[in-house]
Each structure stands twice: as structure tokens, then as C-alpha cells.
Amino acid sequence: MKFSYFWLKDLINFKQSPDKLANLLTLFFAETNISFVNKRPILEVDLLPNRFVDGSSHLGLAREIGAILNKKFNYPQIKVKEGKEDIKDYLIVNNKSKNCRLYTSRVIFNVEVKPSPKWVQERLIDCGLRPINNVVDATNYIMLLTGQPLHVFDFDKVSSNKLNKKEIIIRQAQDNETITTLDNKTYNLTKNVLLICDSNKPLAIAGIKGGVSAEVTPQTRRIIIESANFDPYNIRQTSRAINLRTDASVRFEHDIPFELTFYALELVSNLIQELAGGEILKGVIATRKEKLKKIGFKISESECQKFLGINISLKEIKNKLDLLGFQIKKEKKKEKSIFITTPFIRNDLKIKEDIIGEIGRLIGFNNIKPQRIIAELKIPEKNDIWDFTNKLTDWMKTFGFTEVKNYSLISLKDKNYYSNQDKIIDLSNPLSENFSSIRADLLIGLFHNIELNYRFFDEVKIFEIGNVYNWENDKIKENILLSSVWAQKKNNKEEELYYCAKGIIETLFNVLNIQEKDYEIQKIKNGYRIVLIKNKDKEIGRLFYLDDETKKNFSLEGSIVAFTFNVLMLKLITGKIQYRELPLYPPVLRDISLVIDKKTSIGEIIKNIKGVSSLLESLELFDVYEGKNIPNNKKSLSFHLIFRSSSKTLSSKEVDEEITKIITILQQLGAEIR
């Protein structure tokens, strides 16, 4: 919000340059920058929502500046010079809606509507408003000064009742009622909109914008001034519904105090008389007289010290609160406490902590001396999920993969890739079709990443760990996934890459101490899935290579393998490190090569070898060969075999016996030993 530097200077004398002042306000009130209008400095204050009511006025800001500079600023009090004629003989106000909490009014006769003097015009322009005429300008001027939005009607354009009095009716609009506002726009209204009317037409959208029907023009001689107080929620709803935000509506949204409504009416009447002449009728029409009860608080020195962590005396507390316009009602010297009431303009102070906070603010948050926390020394509870995801991230990095973070929102087009679209969570207000649903897995994002990075790299090895969401029986289900893709643009042998990725998964399982007995592998299209043995429907993860159709869908080429794990599921089967005693006796190494039918799976062969020899400690496949010198439908396999006994050194003869067993079982499988 814009404030005139010179206006503030007129209100409370200070020596600070605009820059200096802006800096002080930033530190003690709200972020402030400087701009200029015709070389006149303007303070642009980024008002905080809780300080809008008092802060959106030059008087309020003057008090803040005064408090910062240790100068007390009081709101000026004036007395209106009234004429003899009584307002009650000319005007009645009929409030029919609870959305109008207070309506006050004065009437002035014989005004001369003309342009405002230069000083008024300049201040309006400085604050971003357009001068119109002296009467309208006066209402805007007082709004900028006090924060209370005001309005004037042409007395003679308002219809009269049977008693020949002008009648202002405050009521809710009827559905489909229309109003044309001062800027010549017509609005279609609903019941929720509050209107200021006379007996046959709407005059203004309450608290938001005036209408043309009772507009003040150069011909206007008599005026009705409105200073009112409307329900903030209703103003906010209306403003949103008809998509019209004005200086007035924004202020009303922040809940203006009744005192301000009465106060501003007096100031504006006085100013109009000063600028446009005329007689102010005797009296004020007000729909209610009572002001709200002031809230009082007891504040003690010790409470301030405990909350802020500073040494502050009651004297200083009193001084700060006085500068901010608090009234100190009582003081208890013994217990070092005071009883205070808040300034009427401050509707943000609701609890004791708010007030202690104000003391801290005025001391300067910057000036509070830092202090170490004194607390029990204890080891915080472990977060296993956090630790585990970090461990996975580190291992993936070790395996040469680069971590990515994709958007959690996916496009409408991507949503179509999911087979079960019912489960996808949509946004009701997406930014665009490109980000309209919440991702239910991580792979689609990674596939897009491959396409992007193929422009600069032939190989893409990336992974992501992140949260994904889907509907599950009308509830939101969260999963944490680890997904990874490995793509080689110029490699057309998917199976090579597939076995490399499988090696990574096996290594990962190894470092996580995952035991074979805890999971089961099931074949799927282009790969396998890993399920929990305990519960065969629960998928832990899967590994597969991309088929041509998927590659086409995502404009990809080359060989691409992908794997994905449910992090919590994976965590469930990880084991602890367990030391096994080092072997006492030496191993015996033998190699074996065989030629066997291509269709016999290697897993089957290994299972048989392991099953037949109790002295076999481990085996390793070191060569797989198909082609020259091997029949078409056969493959050649070579294994290192390691034998060891835990109770003695094996003799050559004992190992020979084991080999014989293995050869026998392999021959039964149709293998030819070489």
C-alpha cells in the first residue's frame, strides 16, 4: 500500500530520509520500499494481514513511526460545526440486514462541487487514487487518513418516503437484481449481496462500490455521507463472487472497529465543509450507539521476560505500550504488573501473547540477545523411514545412478497411461492440463526424463524416491517408491542391460541383507516381479525392460530397463548384519563346463547342483556361450564350484565324489559335460 512521505511528515514531525524511514519500518513494522511520484517520495508498505486495519491508514502509520522513534502520536480529535436544522427531519436509515453492523450518516446542504485544491489532489495521486471532485476526494482522503471507507450520495437523487424524508434502506439483494456502478459496469446480483438502497432502487453495493443512481456530480448541492461497518465475511464473499476488489472492500474484509466508523464520519464532514462549504445538519444518524467493550489485559514484567527471553523493566514495558496507544489503567508495583486496554484501532490484539509480542517488536526482534536453549539431553526418536530412504538413495548413487525429483503433478495425457484411471487423484483447480492429476507412480516421469536427456546423452541412469498417491476405497493411499530407469540409446540388446540391472538389484538385496527366504520371484511380461512370501499379493517391486509399444508411447529408442520398489515393503524384508565365523578349513576349487538345451533355465540348473551336494559352499556362473561349435538349440555354461567342509580339510577323493554326484544330476537334466 502506498503512503505519502510528506503527509506522514506533516502528521508527525521526523527527520529521517525516505530511505532511512523505509528501513526502520521494514525492521519494526512491515517490509517497505521507496518509489516516487513527480519526485515526491512514496512509501510502499507491504502490510501484514493482521495489521491491515490500523496499518492501511496514514494515522496508523504515523503512530507506528512515532513509536519506533520514541515519540507518542495521538489521533487528532475534532468537533464538527453543526447548523441548526436537524438531520432527523430529512433522513431516516432503515437497516434490514445483519450484514450491516453499523451505519452512520451526516447530511450537508449547499455544497459547491468543484475540483479539489492541489494539496488534496497530490496526496490522492501519491497514494494511487484519481481525483474526481472535492466531495468525493474528501471521502477518499479521509479513508487514506483513517482506514475507514466512506461514501457520499446526492441527497436529491435519493427517493423520499411518505413523510417526505429521504430513506436509506440497507438490505440483501434479490436474485437477478442488477446495479450499475460508478465505472458504468452492470452487475447481476444474488441474495448474498448487501445493497444500500432507497425505496425503489439500489444506490451502492455495500462496502464495495457506489452506483450511478445517486452519484455526486458538479450539479449536486446536498449530500448524504455514509460511514458504515459491514460484516467482513459477507464483503469478502461478495467481492469474490462478483470479482470486484476495491480499496473499500479490502479494508472492510479486515474487520474495522466501530469507533473508526464514528470517528471518520466527523473527520470527513469537517473536510467536506472545508473544501466545498455548506452547512452540516445537526446530529448523526446511527443504527446503533454503543461501542464495543475494550479488552483488558494484565501484563507482568516476569511474563514478558519469560516469553521474550530478555531483561526488561516494567517501566520500559509501560513506555512501549504507551507509545503504541495502549491505555494503562492500573499498576501493581509489588507484583510488577499493569492492567491495560488496547487501542481501539488494533483489532489484532486478542491475547496476552499478542501484546507481549508487540513489546518485543518495538524493542526490535533484531535487538533481542540470542540465548541457548536449556533442555534435557536426550537422543531423539529414530525415524526409520527417513534413514532407510537415505540409505537407498546412497546405494543408488553408488551404483552410478543420478537422483532426479520430478513434479508430483502429471498431465491429462500421462493419466491415460494408467490402466486403472479410476484410482488417479485429480485436482479440482489445476493450473493447466499439463499438471492436472497427482502421480500414482514414478516411472512415467522417469520415461519423460529419458526423452529429454537423450538429446545430450547416449546413456541415462536415473532414479527417484518419492511419494505417490491414489484412491483406495474412497480413501487416499500413500506409497513411497524407489524407481529407476537405465537407458542406452545406441544399444539394441535389451537382455544385456536387463542382466546388468538384475545385478544391481541382487547387489542391493545383498547390501540390505535381504534373505532369499523372504521373497519370491514371479515372471511377468518382459521381466519379473518380487512378492512377499508371507503374502503373495503384496508386490515389493519389479524389474522389466520396455517393449516397443511403451517406447513408442514415450518417443524413446534403444534399450531401456526399469525397476521399481515399494520402499516400506522393501524395508520390511531387510535384515541385520550378522557376522559368520571365518572358515577353519581351506576350500577346494573346481570348474565344470556343460552343454545343455537352450530352454533349460539356468536357475533350474543351479538349483539342482546345489541340491545334490552338501559340501558345495558356493558356485559362480562365469561363462555363457551360444554359437560357433555349439549346436543350434544348445548353450554352453561354465561354473566355478567351491567345496568346503566345516569340520575338516577335504581330500581330493571326497571332492571327486561330489563332482560325480553333480555330473550325474546334470546328465539327468540332459547336459553333456565337457
Next chain:
Amino acid sequence: MMDLEEIKNSAQKEWENIDSLESLEQWRIKFLSRKSELSQFFNNLKNTPLKERKEKGKKANEIRAFLNEIYQQKKNKLLDNSYSQKEIDITRPGVKIEIGHLHPLTLITRDLVKTFEKLGFEIVLGEEIETEYYNFDALRIPENHPARDMWDTFWIKSKGKNPVYTDEQKSKLLLRTHTSPMQIHYMETHKPPFRIIVPGRCFRFEATDPHHDFQFHQIEGLVVDNNINLANFKQLINEVLNEIFEQNIIVRFRPSYFPFVTPGLEVDIKLNNEWLEVMGAGMVHPDLFKKVGYSQNKYQGFAFGLGIERIAMVKYNINDIRLFFNSDLRFLKQFS
């Protein structure tokens, strides 16, 4: 028997012509071993009259030291020559080791989390989809209140039947706009004293530009005990920022407003002569304690929310926030 000076001269003369480690070894045996003339000289020293003994002994020691030194000198030189004969071109680039990379936000988050862990903070995680109650109402941000405007929100389209939650939480679903809902979640199930941080992803309904993205990450902090004050907050934040930036950072605290704290503060740091906002904070509003059922006037504490992207941008000199989520390897491979 050779004179000491002669030994020295002949040794030096032969030394000059040595061009291999083998001949150097022979030279050593001849002049420095136990069978060398110099050794024999020492052996015979006891037969020399006392008067001469002292002077000759000193001289012999000097010569022995000299020969040892030139021996080492020659040895080093010959060794150097023999290494360079292996033809290593030390200027040739080494064989590349392929490594993976961690995301810059992971690096910063870990730095921050580690720092807080050292100070005894517990790590708490929350879900990215929240209810309106936890994201707003419980944090004193009621519907139709102007304060709501501070958080532009993505709302979830409800599916068929609306999800049923407990009474209090029977509210619309949204993508959390901050990590602050975890303050309520955590306090509902824990009693002070505690110190927690909540790292997590948040969303705001706003158009993207180099400084704003609709997706970002925060670390929420919450410290509650019966004596935690504002001065404690300042100390903690000063220490954490200095640790993260590995230097003495100039920090500024100024007033701000968040409905769930009072008073509210903004924390700025000064870098390259410019103030940068890095976190919002404040003393926990007593209404929150009331809402989660703590006894009144018993506890005090502070809360803060730190923008991770902002810290990463400052620390690594990144000028466009969107780079974090574009998954461009040319960007990501710069971080390890």
C-alpha cells in the same frame, strides 16, 4: 693403509662415474661397509696414541657422513631415472570412474537435517495430501478470512462419496501448502518437551517463473517446552544458518504474520549486499496448544518454516528454481 684424505678422494672420484644402482651398491660395499678401509680405520683407532686419536676420529666421522650423503644423493637420482623409464605420462587424463549424483535439494536437506539432529531434533514426516482442517482451520486460518489469501491452494477433486474422516477432520482434501499441518498432527500424539523438524514437499497454486514454482520443499521446525522463548529461537537459527553456509552469516529478524504464531517473524540473510528471505517463524500461538488438548499456560515454544529451494539457490548460485524439477542431467551432474 690409506690416508683418510686419500680414501675420501678416491671414493669421490669413483662415485662420479657411477651410473647404475648395481655399481652404486659395489661402491657402497667398498667404501662404507664393515669391510671398507674406513671401517678398518675406525677399528685401528684404539691403537692410535690418545693425542692423535681425538683429531683423527673426528675427521673420520666427517668423511663417513660425507660419503653417506653422496651415496643417498646418487641413489635418489638413479631411482628417479629408473621410474621415468616406465614411461608414465603424468599429463594424460585418468580413466573415468562413472558415479551417480545426488539431487541438490537432497544435499541441502541432508545438511539441514544433520545440523538439527546434532541439536537433538527428531525427524517427522508427513503426507503431501492434507485435509483443510489440518492445513488451515487448526492453524487458525479459517475459511473466508483474508489470511487464507497467503496460501493459494490446489484442491483435490472428491471422488464419488466424499472420504469420511473423524468429525474434526471432516473437511476437503488439498495438497498441503506448507509443512505446518504436522505441528498439529505431532502435538496431537506427543506431549512436550520436544524438538522436531519436518522436511517435506509443498504446493502452491501459482504460475511458475524463475523464482516461483508450484512445487517446493520446506523444513518445518517446532520446539516446545515450558520455558522456550524468542531469544532461544534466535540463537538456534543463527547457529543453524552459520553451519549451513559454513561462514558467519548476517541474519536479520523482522516482524511478519502467520496466524498460527504470535508474534510472527521473518528471517533474512545478507548475501552479496542483498537481504534474502529464508524463513518464516514465530512463537507458537496458544490456541494450537488448546486445540491439541495441552493444559493452558503450561507450555511455550517456537515454530519455523525454512524454504529449501531458496537455501539451495543461494548456496549453489542457481538462478532458476525450475531447474530443480526439470531432471536435466547437465544440471544434476554438477552435484555430488
